[in-house]
Amino acid sequence: MKIKRFTADTMREAIRSVRDTWGPDAVILSNKKLGNGVEITAAIDFEVEEVEQLANETEHAPAHTAAQGTAPRPEAATQRQAATPEQASPSLQSHLLKARAASAHNNSAGNADELSDLRREISDLRGLIEGELTQMSWREIGRHNPHKAALMRRLASLGLKREFCTTLAAQSAAPDDAEAAWKQALLDLAAMLTESDHDLLAHGGTYAIIGSTGVGKTTTVAKLAAQYALRHGADKIGLITTDCFRIGGVDQLSTFGQLLDIPVFLATDRLELSDILDQLSDKELILIDTAGMSQRDIELSKQLATLVGAGHDIQFYLTLSATAQQAITAEIMSVFSDIKLAGTVITKVDEAASLGGVLNAVIKHQLPTFFISNGQKVPEDLHPGSAIELVKIARDLLQRSSPHQPILETESTRPTTHSEGKRLHG
Incomplete structure (x- = not known):
């Protein structure tokens, strides 16, 4: 088993560094925030069989091996550095299995959190870009077509989103006539709404x-x-x-x-x-x-x-x-x-x-x-x-203070009843 710490400015960069270094088989053991970034502790070659073999080798190794100058294999040296004799006890297998399950759970939760953060960042970035583009569009319209800009501001005062205001203003056939353009925009707004088809x-x-x-x-x-x-x-x-x-x-x-x-x-x-x-x-x-x-x-x-x-x-x-x-x-x-x-x-x-x-x-x-x-x-x-x-x-x-002027000549939508004001009792 190999263990290594990875540091980066963000969690996403740290996870990418782990994958670039050890590939998708790496297991994240823990993570924590630092003052200027994050730190991830990851492991590779996390196999119980290897740990058991290492434990047996440690118990039965002759004491004079090192004195005879027998150099251990680089892989074995790395394993011994990662797992000391005190760690290689009979209860090590159970402990490592629990640790592996916990680390896998933490890894999954961490990835889910990272994915959620990434989606939120993308959404915020898209909103920022759309807002900037809309601002640029409105400023451009204000310079070249002040009547249309005035109509868009009037539509925005209804509480409509800017994208809807832009669409409605673009459909206006008489932007120079403010009142005619306003009434036409309101009719177009009504056309954007879905009508009910069931009574x-x-x-x-x-x-x-x-x-x-x-x-x-x-x-x-x-x-x-x-x-x-x-x-x-x-x-x-x-x-x-x-x-x-x-x-x-x-x-x-x-x-x-x-x-x-x-x-x-x-x-x-x-x-x-x-x-x-x-x-x-x-x-x-x-x-x-x-x-x-x-x-x-x-x-x-x-x-x-x-x-x-x-x-x-x-x-x-x-x-x-x-x-x-x-x-x-x-x-x-x-x-x-x-x-x-x-x-x-x-x-x-x-x-x-x-x-x-x-x-x-x-x-x-x-x-x-x-x-x-x-x-x-x-x-x-x-x-x-x-x-x-x-x-x-x-x-x-x-325009609460203005006289009510119908947008269209329509019949009243007030519901009719058989007996106006009738009280029903049980």
Whole structure:
């Protein structure tokens, strides 16, 4: 066995030095940070048989071998330097096997960490380059086409990513007419959004309302149930909750269920959820309220596995808060995109200062927005979502003090009910 220390400025360079020196068979025994870099201790020719042979040779070697001037082989000398007689004890084999397993584990973990660091560095570098190129592009546009630059700044004030602003400004057919270019850009923005092609309130189905904590999932379930009950009757609806983590989570939906005269079922695992769905198979609309968890909570994957593994055709609506920071919205979209999403529900629009975060997210992931919530009232503060309506809201949030001027002459998207303001009691 040969042992050697390798030092370098970064862990990646040190590992590369080990591989260049000893090849892929080298084993990393340990690593540590130094003041100006890192140090890796690596080994090669790490075989138990050789160590046993070395131990036997050490025990039976004649004492006068060295006195007779018999020079040991270079390889044996190297091995003896790496393994002293004190190390070559009967328990050495077990110790070395454990050390080898531990070093292999550390090597694997170290490589995974290095790969993660490398990916992050590449991502940061790409973002830096893209940002610099975009800045150069905007400065160039500002010098040669100030009208287009003004349009891009106006689009950026909506909270849109620069790449979207650049694309929309490039499509403008009348950059010299500021208002005409602005309206055309908003129409083009609406065209970038994916339209919903299914009406839950008309056709029913089985839907799970998912999302991070505090985005209004339970209230959204109550609004959907109330609107469907007004159209088709409360006996056509089934309500399920998997929220057994939050104190009062079941009670909140149960209260809505009593008001609507709809029973609420609690499912704590995949099997219970599957059985309840079988019991409610005669219902036209089944709504599943889920526990609110942080997108970083390790329990979230278990909850999603429960929903996906129930064995029924469940459509997933991701609930996004319009008040969340753009980075948080992007992170939520990334986490929940591990499952197949049917679309989104955007909540807390009445509390938001901008829709830029959700617009960027739904454009990037090409997800339709089925409903928009702009208040706590049940059921009237939930409206069908559309691309035009989202852009209208984004524009109005930007120019809150300006008179409302329609972008397109469209009919109101406010949901109609059979009895406006009707209260439902259990």
